[in-house]
Amino acid sequence: MTAGATGADTRTKLLEGALRTLAEHGIAKTSARSVAASAGVNQALVFYHFGSVDELLAAACRYGAEQRVARHRDRLADVTTLAELLRCGRELHEEERAGGHVAFLAQVLAGAQTQPRLAPATAAGLDLWTAEIEQVLVRILADSPLGEFTDPAGLARAVTGAFVGLEMYEGVDPGGAERAFEALEQLAALAGVLDELGPVARRAVRHRLRRTEKVQGGA
Amino acid sequence: MTAGATGADTRTKLLEGALRTLAEHGIAKTSARSVAASAGVNQALVFYHFGSVDELLAAACRYGAEQRVARHRDRLADVTTLAELLRCGRELHEEERAGGHVAFLAQVLAGAQTQPRLAPATAAGLDLWTAEIEQVLVRILADSPLGEFTDPAGLARAVTGAFVGLEMYEGVDPGGAERAFEALEQLAALAGVLDELGPVARRAVRHRLRRTEKVQGGA
DNA sequence: GAGGGGGTTGAGCGACTGCTCAACCCCCTC
DNA sequence: GAGGGGGTTGAGCAGTCGCTCAACCCCCTC
Numbered sequence: 001m002t003a004g005a006t007g008a009d010t011r012t013k014l015l016e017g018a019l020r021t022l023a024e025h026g027i028a029k030t031s032a033r034s035v036a037a038s039a040g041v042n043q044a045l046v047f048y049h050f051g052s053v054d055e056l057l058a059a060a061c062r063y064g065a066e067q068r069v070a071r072h073r074d075r076l077a078d079v080t081t082l083a084e085l086l087r088c089g090r091e092l093h094e095e096e097r098a099g100g101h102v103a104f105l106a107q108v109l110a111g112a113q114t115q116p117r118l119a120p121a122t123a124a125g126l127d128l129w130t131a132e133i134e135q136v137l138v139r140i141l142a143d144s145p146l147g148e149f150t151d152p153a154g155l156a157r158a159v160t161g162a163f164v165g166l167e168m169y170e171g172v173d174p175g176g177a178e179r180a181f182e183a184l185e186q187l188a189a190l191a192g193v194l195d196e197l198g199p200v201a202r203r204a205v206r207h208r209l210r211r212t213e214k215v216q217g218g219a
Numbered sequence: 220m221t222a223g224a225t226g227a228d229t230r231t232k233l234l235e236g237a238l239r240t241l242a243e244h245g246i247a248k249t250s251a252r253s254v255a256a257s258a259g260v261n262q263a264l265v266f267y268h269f270g271s272v273d274e275l276l277a278a279a280c281r282y283g284a285e286q287r288v289a290r291h292r293d294r295l296a297d298v299t300t301l302a303e304l305l306r307c308g309r310e311l312h313e314e315e316r317a318g319g320h321v322a323f324l325a326q327v328l329a330g331a332q333t334q335p336r337l338a339p340a341t342a343a344g345l346d347l348w349t350a351e352i353e354q355v356l357v358r359i360l361a362d363s364p365l366g367e368f369t370d371p372a373g374l375a376r377a378v379t380g381a382f383v384g385l386e387m388y389e390g391v392d393p394g395g396a397e398r399a400f401e402a403l404e405q406l407a408a409l410a411g412v413l414d415e416l417g418p419v420a421r422r423a424v425r426h427r428l429r430r431t432e433k434v435q436g437g438a
Numbered sequence: 439g440a441g442g443g444g445g446t447t448g449a450g451c452g453a454c455t456g457c458t459c460a461a462c463c464c465c466c467t468c
Numbered sequence: 469g470a471g472g473g474g475g476t477t478g479a480g481c482a483g484t485c486g487c488t489c490a491a492c493c494c495c496c497t498c
Binding site: 186 | 243244245246248322326328329331332334337342345346368369370371372373374376377388389391398399402403406408
């Protein structure tokens with residue numbers, strides 16, 4: 001009502017209103033007026049503080065990703081096993097889905113496909129997760145025979161993409177994500193087997209990889 | 220121009236116009252007028268043939284998924300290895316991305332998160348892919364020691380979700396999907412190792428799984 | 439030739455969009 | 469007390485939205 005505030009909290013109100021609107025109503029119905037209403041603020045302030053709706057969404061994307069990553073960083077820091085990483089992802093899935101805290105990323109991600117101005121911010125938001133996951137993967141692969149044959153950065157990107165994709169799939173067909181996570185956890189257990197086999201596996205893997213590369217090179 | 224046509228091809232014109240508009244301009248800018256313009260048809264026909272924009276999008280989602288799955292079914296039928304499946308996915312990624320033929324699914328998927336009327340059609344479209352992938356997985360796992368420990372249906376859903384997620388990630392940050400696919404292909408090679416180890420691996424996997432279940436049950 | 443129905447058309451309604459703007463409030467500095 | 473600037477407000481413009489509708493064209497049946 002009054003104008004006594006610093007104005008910085010109006011910015012955050014708008015950012016959080018944008019995240020809420022994105023998650024609840026989707027990017028198609030996210031407008032200056034709907035975000036402002038969710039933030040309890042006049043719609044003209046969107047343009048005063050951010051210049052345009054696109055810039056607000058880009059800022060909200062970064063803001064939301066930073067918040068979420070920071071919130072889960074501690075838990076990810078404890079992960080040292082592939083199985084633990086999957087359990088962590090599953091918990092994250094269940095916790096955040098209720099609050100729609102991951103949904104906003106999916107919405108902006110869809111919008112960014114055809115809106116060049118949103119793409120950099122969305123990529124930055126996803127990269128925040130990818131970087132965090134890469135650190136975990138490096139730790140996991142450090143004392144595993146798999147370590148020398150995999151690229152943690154590429155794998156981290158695959159994990160981030162897979163998580164967002166699964167999250168969206170779950171949104172339109174609830175219940176399937178649980179089975180997917182269970183299947184992936186069973187697969188993760190197999191990786192543990194290689195750890196136990198040790199040098200034998202290491203030699204077998206090396207042999208197998210050479211064959212694979214030959215086949216790929218010949219095609 | 221003239222009205223001599225059966226009217227059925229106006230329907231398909233609209234469906235393909237919808238797919239084109241979704242892929243090129245995103246769901247936020249997909250309207251009756253924009254789709255009709257892309258189809259070279261009057262905008263009122265959207266409501267005559269489909270009743271509403273939502274219904275057109277739902278129909279287009281099903282139509283597009285069926286077309287794409289049918290187009291790649293033959294190639295998937297030849298896949299008998301995890302490595303081959305990944306190579307196939309990579310080829311599909313590179314071929315379709317140029318034509319935006321997968322992008323429409325991602326767009327409708329995002330819209331369906333908050334638009335209940337779109338969800339069933341989107342889920343059906345994704346399930347078409349998932350069912351196809353599940354068949355491949357069953358074939359792959361048939362004579363592998365992994366077969367008895369994994370759930371093909373859950374895994375298929377994970378694969379579909381991961382593919383769509385990666386596709387969208389690539390859309391906002393091009394170039395990373397290649398590294399992701401390479402990393403996954405290296406991982407797939409490891410699965411082949413287990414095949415070669417045969418009964419030894421089978422026993423080790425069984426042992427490992429029992430331990431994993433115990434840990435999960437205790438937590 | 440009269441009638442009818444599937445398919446098509448352009449105009450138009452009310453609602454909503456991004457964005458602008460003059461006016462205003464509050465607080466700080468002179 | 470005068471002035472100024474950051475922050476806020478409601479009204480308003482031009483454009484697009486989903487959707488409706490009366491009119492129309494073509495072909496088929498009597």
